[in-house]
Each structure stands twice: as structure tokens, then as C-alpha cells.
Amino acid sequence: MIQINGTIRLGRSIDAATRKAIVEMVRASRAEDGCIDYAFASDLADPDTLILFERWRDQAALDAHGKSDHMAAFQEFMGANPPEASDLRIYDTDEGQPLR
Template identity: 45%
Template sequence: MLIVAGTIVTQPEGRAAFLDAVQPMVAATLNEVGCSEYVFSPDPNDDNRIMLYELWDGQASLDAHFASDHMAAWQETRKGLAVAGASINKYMIDSVESLG
């Protein structure tokens, strides 16, 4: 299992446009085999910050996502958005325990 998580920082007033623009890619990704979660969420404490959370069943599924047509289209779309920076990491998970 893989978790991809991180933050995207938009330039001032850019967060809403980013979240609107990413929705088609999110919808397509949630239909991909091996994707359990795919979320871009506004940070309630920072008007320019977006939290990213993805849950994949393995590297092959994530690789297929990166090679998808909708990911290629997103890469072009995001070039026109007011993104100031990003920090995104992949975590390889070998066990999971419920906390609640």
C-alpha cells in the first residue's frame, strides 16, 4: 500500500481556482484501478494551502496514474495556475492498524 501526501501552496487568491481546475482530474483518478482515496482539501488555517492525500494499492497503480491521459492533461492545466510551491511525498506502508 502507498500513501501520497503533501501540501500545495498557491499564490494569494489562487486556491479556489486551483481546487476548481483539479476536479476533473480527481473524478477520473477515483475511477482508476488501485486508487482508494484521492483528495485535495483546503487547509482551514491557511488560505493559500491545499492538503493532498492519496491511497494506492501499490506502485503499479500509481505508475499507471502518472501515465494516464487525465494526468497528462492536468500537468498542462496546472501550468496556468497560481502555484507558489509544493511538497509531496510517497510513503510505503507495510501494515495498517485501526485507531478507531
């Protein structure tokens, strides 16, 4: 399983256009074959920062995601509205186990 975690510091409030771009990206990504989980969240301690969490079945699924039309549209939006900073990490992991 491939996992991507990290933060995107927007340096601005999440406006309606940014929220729309994120929601469209999340919905389309979750519908992709091989997507286990795909989520953005706001950092409650820093509302200008987004937290990204992705899990993919394998590298092939992640590669297909990277070539998708919705990824191209999201990258175009983010290019026109660049974040202040980002720190995203990719991990090759197992499926883990429930925390009890």
C-alpha cells in the same frame, strides 16, 4: 500500499478554473484501478494551501496514474497556473489499522 501526502501552496485563492481542474482530477483518479483514496482539501488555517492525500494499491497502479490522460491535463493546467511551492512525499506503507 503507496501513499502520497503533502501540501501545494497556490499563493492565490482557489478560483473556479482551479476548482474545476481539481474536481476533474479527483473524479478521474478515484475511478482508476488501484486507487484506494484520492483527495484534495483546503488548509483551514491557510486557504491558499491545498492538502493532497493519495493511496494506491501498489507502484504499478501509481505508475499507470502518472501516465493517464487526466494527469497530463492536470499537469498542463498546473504548468500554466504554477503553485508558489509544494511539498509532496511518497511512502511505501502497510494498510494501517483503525484508530480507536
